[in-house]
Amino acid sequence: MPPVTATRCVDFEERRDRAMALFAEKGFGQVSMRELAAHIGLTAGSLYHHFPSKQDLLYDLIEELYEELQATLEQGRRAMARGESALSCLIAAHWQLHAERPLQFRLAERDICCLSEQQQMQLALLRERYEARLLSMIAPQASLQGDARMATAHVVANLLNQLPAMLKRLPEQQGLGLMESLLLGGIERTLR
Template identity: 70%
Template sequence: MNAALRCANFDERRDRALALFAEKGFGQVSMRELASHLGLTAGSLYHHFPSKQDLLYDLIEELYEELLATLNQGRRSHQQTLAQVIAAHWALHAERPLQFRLAERDQCCLTPEQQARIGALRQEYETALLRHIAPKATLRGKALTATAHVIANLLNSLPAWLQASQLPQAQGLALMESMVLGGIERTLRGESLNTMV
């Protein structure tokens, strides 16, 4: 089997696993049911993933690696604006909405070690995001960390909320851009927070 066909099969199986987890909930799906749903034997699935948590970990890790890759593309070009970061998040969310939902809803189902690794990856993503969009932010310490966390949550959640409203794509993206840019502009300058820290 050639590499392109293997990748297509992986993407299709990943999407089918995500759909099953979204429909039934991660905790309600057994490995046997998952294998059957994917058209695999249980032994074949166990060969690749010793447990459901390992599959879940791979799906969430893949999402954060994609988010980091999106930011790294902008760093290489030195031209990516916050509006482009927002548009890239919107596009990735449109492509993988179930993966975002799984990352937010079912991360607690991972083992403590996996949760720690995903937490570190998420922190790397949040740090890169803030460094990219606000290299001259005047906030420091916990306020800066909290700002990065909130911005990441907005970028990862707003597309689902806005897409559920059934707005045309261009209007939803423009609204998301307006909300994020307007909400963080003053915060990143730290005008009001610096007096409270």
């Protein structure tokens, strides 16, 4: 196997981006492996070498997004260590991530149902871990337990992950400020 070079990594990233764009444009279920291979500049056989199925590619794209979301929590932890607001840092990090990966957010919301049950369960575990860490970071005194705590974490995560798309027409600082106001207001009222 030839060594991994910067050019090969860039080619792979560009192909993944083209695959995401095709899935986002046509819908995951409407794209065949042959069409996908042609769209990204590979033969079908070569594509199958990298990904045994479209579902495996979609799973990798969504899993990568959850890994990036976990990394935003690390940014929030570092902000807290510096005495800064974790929530402000997390809002900015989610805004930036959404700007960099809007198609992955769309695929994660819209096409996760196209994955196998096992893949959906694995992603659900990643999401639950992310949501639990998120809520513990921004509302450590929350007295909610069980299903109420999980539901609150889910709502807060959804707001962080969907508001950037809803507010993208606003200037960045205005959008960030509005997100912070919405989240702070909701968190304060819910977690009293």
